Amino acid sequence: MTEALLQVEDLQVTFSGGGRPVRAVDGVSYSVYPGQTLAIVGESGSGKTVSCRAVVGLLPPTAAISGSATFGGTQLIGLTDEQLRRHRGADIAMVFQDPTRSLNPTMRVGPQIAEAVRAHRPVSKPRAREQAIDLLRLVRIPLPERRFEEYPHQLSGGMRQRVMIAIALACRPRLLIADEATTALDVTTQAQIMELLLELQAELGMALMLISHDLALAASYADEVIVMYAGRIVEQAPASRLFSRVRMPYTQALLEAIPRLEHPAHAPLPVIGGRPPDLSALPVGCSFAPRCRRAADDCRTTEPPLTEHEPGHRWACWHPVGQGGSGGPGQPGNGGEK
Amino acid sequence: MTAAEPLLSVRDLVHQFHTNAGVVQAVSGVSFDVYPRETLGIVGETGSGKSTLARAVLQAPRPTSGSVIFRGTDLTTLHGTRLLQVRRHLQMVFQDPFGSLDPKWTVRHLVAEPLVAYRTGDRTARRQRVDEVLELVGLDPAVHGRRRPRELSGGQAQRVAIARAVALSPALLVCDEPVSSLDVLIQAQVLNLFERLRTELGLSYLFIAHDLALVKQVSDRVAVMYLGKLCEVGPGETVYRELLHPYTRALLDSVPDTTPGAGRAAPDQISKVISGEPPSPIDPPSGCRFRTRCPRAAELCAAEEPPMRELASGHAVACHFPLVEAAAKQEGGPAARATSRSDGKI
Numbered sequence: 001m002t003e004a005l006l007q008v009e010d011l012q013v014t015f016s017g018g019g020r021p022v023r024a025v026d027g028v029s030y031s032v033y034p035g036q037t038l039a040i041v042g043e044s045g046s047g048k049t050v051s052c053r054a055v056v057g058l059l060p061p062t063a064a065i066s067g068s069a070t071f072g073g074t075q076l077i078g079l080t081d082e083q084l085r086r087h088r089g090a091d092i093a094m095v096f097q098d099p100t101r102s103l104n105p106t107m108r109v110g111p112q113i114a115e116a117v118r119a120h121r122p123v124s125k126p127r128a129r130e131q132a133i134d135l136l137r138l139v140r141i142p143l144p145e146r147r148f149e150e151y152p153h154q155l156s157g158g159m160r161q162r163v164m165i166a167i168a169l170a171c172r173p174r175l176l177i178a179d180e181a182t183t184a185l186d187v188t189t190q191a192q193i194m195e196l197l198l199e200l201q202a203e204l205g206m207a208l209m210l211i212s213h214d215l216a217l218a219a220s221y222a223d224e225v226i227v228m229y230a231g232r233i234v235e236q237a238p239a240s241r242l243f244s245r246v247r248m249p250y251t252q253a254l255l256e257a258i259p260r261l262e263h264p265a266h267a268p269l270p271v272i273g274g275r276p277p278d279l280s281a282l283p284v285g286c287s288f289a290p291r292c293r294r295a296a297d298d299c300r301t302t303e304p305p306l307t308e309h310e311p312g313h314r315w316a317c318w319h320p321v322g323q324g325g326s327g328g329p330g331q332p333g334n335g336g337e338k
Numbered sequence: 339m340t341a342a343e344p345l346l347s348v349r350d351l352v353h354q355f356h357t358n359a360g361v362v363q364a365v366s367g368v369s370f371d372v373y374p375r376e377t378l379g380i381v382g383e384t385g386s387g388k389s390t391l392a393r394a395v396l397q398a399p400r401p402t403s404g405s406v407i408f409r410g411t412d413l414t415t416l417h418g419t420r421l422l423q424v425r426r427h428l429q430m431v432f433q434d435p436f437g438s439l440d441p442k443w444t445v446r447h448l449v450a451e452p453l454v455a456y457r458t459g460d461r462t463a464r465r466q467r468v469d470e471v472l473e474l475v476g477l478d479p480a481v482h483g484r485r486r487p488r489e490l491s492g493g494q495a496q497r498v499a500i501a502r503a504v505a506l507s508p509a510l511l512v513c514d515e516p517v518s519s520l521d522v523l524i525q526a527q528v529l530n531l532f533e534r535l536r537t538e539l540g541l542s543y544l545f546i547a548h549d550l551a552l553v554k555q556v557s558d559r560v561a562v563m564y565l566g567k568l569c570e571v572g573p574g575e576t577v578y579r580e581l582l583h584p585y586t587r588a589l590l591d592s593v594p595d596t597t598p599g600a601g602r603a604a605p606d607q608i609s610k611v612i613s614g615e616p617p618s619p620i621d622p623p624s625g626c627r628f629r630t631r632c633p634r635a636a637e638l639c640a641a642e643e644p645p646m647r648e649l650a651s652g653h654a655v656a657c658h659f660p661l662v663e664a665a666a667k668q669e670g671g672p673a674a675r676a677t678s679r680s681d682g683k684i
Binding site (some may be wrong): 043159253257259269271272273328 | 496522524529533550551554575578591594595612
């Protein structure tokens with residue numbers, strides 16, 4: 001395989017503001033390769049966003065970060081804010097969920113893009129304007145010259161997200177991180193934006209990271225999927241493999257809980273009870289054990305390590321799905337809801 | 339559905355808003371029925387008018403025109419106490435549970451409120467009913483009863499909102515995106531709760547959401563809404579497998595594929611994604627409102643608004659060139675339209 005563009009190793013993030021320290025990310029390791037699409041999936045509080053923000057230095061000072069994150073050979077962890085700023089935008093860019101909160105409402109969208117262009121490159125104002133219009137065209141915004149002069153409120157949600165992508169692409173980053181970038185959008189708009197991201201990725205040869213709570217979305221657009229639970233990676237596999245050979249019971253629970261068009265109406269969704277654990281008081285052993293229908297005694301005493309059990313497929317579970325043990329694969333849930 | 343009388347009949351419902359920019363045609367002549375113990379799902383995107391429709395059904399605010407007949411009474415003609423007396427049988431669940439729960443009140447107080455408002459029973463009876471309803475939605479009255487909204491998770495708060503809605507034993511629950519702010523596992527729990535309440539309490543639902551798979555999961559029949567009008571109505575399974583409207587096709591093509599082994603979307607699949615954005619409801623297109631984005635649109639679509647017509651039993655579509663005709667009859671022109679209209683029994 002080619003050399004990794006971003007290599008994260010044993011990343012730890014602990015928040016210690018006030019009460020007990022909260023271990024938001026615990027020993028996360030992964031690599032992103034040039035041109036690859038990697039999805040990081042998890043529920044609220046799983047650490048998916050925090051682990052990414054730690055890499056690009058967008059966490060508040062209450063966060064204690066350790067571990068390693070190298071981007072093209074440069075160690076990012078431990079850099080000062082000023083040093084990191086040279087990488088943000090130029091090497092790594094991010095697109096967030098809510099474009100309305102990221103755009104300046106009192107400024108026309110064109111100049112906001114031009115500003116992003118000039119932030120990293122010494123180009124003249126007229127040249128920056130030209131580049132901004134090119135960027136609007138790149139993200140398939142019709143009539144880019146006219147849109148350049150418009151304010152964010154004059155654009156639809158999908159158009160605003162395209163503008164955010166244009167800003168993110170201003171310096172041709174090598175890695176684009178989309179953090180729930182389509183969550184607030186309608187399904188048809190979401191499909192348009194995902195299509196745009198994949199096209200741009202191919203055009204520009206970028207690596208793409210999708211941070212999402214939506215396993216279906218992530219797995220249908222990504223090459224590789226990482227599933228996080230309570231600050232740890234619990235399963236990682238190529239997207240196509242995850243659907244056919246899911247191993248970690250948590251991933252299986254996520255997959256089964258998604259309403260599917262093929263399911264008959266009114267059929268109860270197999271769901272697990274409980275909620276993700278309190279990150280300031282994690283249980284001993286596997287964090288998922290209290291909610292897991294396959295959990296045995298060993299799960300409650302020893303934490304299963306994340307190991308590559310099959311080529312390209314890592315999971316952290318003592319009793320994985322589809323490998324004997326208690327309860328067979330695809331065993332229906334109790335169907336209850338607690 | 340069944341031969342029974344509909345519980346709710348909405349006819350030619352119109353709702354317009356007057357703004358500085360012009361008149362917003364939020365809902366433009368929508369008609370449908372909800373039968374006893376039936377769930378009618380309405381799927382639509384932002385700006386389709388689905389939330390306005392939900393509120394107009396409950397007369398909050400009142401629609402511009404049209405009728406909303408509940409158990410034989412037209413709600414649009416009722417006022418004051420008479421409207422309130424009927425309204426107790428129709429309750430609503432919103433997307434954001436925290437937005438509909440007073441942050442200063444305890445859960446017990448919140449669930450008792452509708453009972454107090456309708457002067458139901460005495461204090462002891464109300465207390466008992468609150469316990470009953472909290473248990474019904476999967477909350478422990480002793481544990482959760484004394485909590486305030488900020489001490490609840492999103493899923494628990496939505497359960498409280500549902501408990502409030504069912505406290506008065508309504509016949510119909512109008513749900514507007516009731517699970518879209520919840521994580522997938524919590525979402526599944528709440529969907530299962532809706533199903534359980536449906537069977538245990540014999541409830542009917544008007545279930546509104548943007549996610550077609552989710553709507554189909556809970557619904558007997560599904561209606562697809564676009565820019566203030568219904569495009570297609572039919573049994574959920576039929577709308578999915580034998581869909582007729584090009585917009586329904588576009589919605590289906592936008593749903594991420596999660597069948598085992600699906601993996602990354604193939605380029606040919608991507609190209610099917612519909613382009614453009616819905617036009618403004620202030621100045622909707624003439625004729626068919628979907629025609630500006632429709633791959634099948636012809637001159638007729640701009641000139642004439644397609645009427646809702648039943649092409650198969652219980653399956654109706656508002657389209658001049660529905661998809662099934664293209665498969666059956668290659669030309670798919672107005673001639674084919676006339677043929678199938680005479681074929682289709684209403």
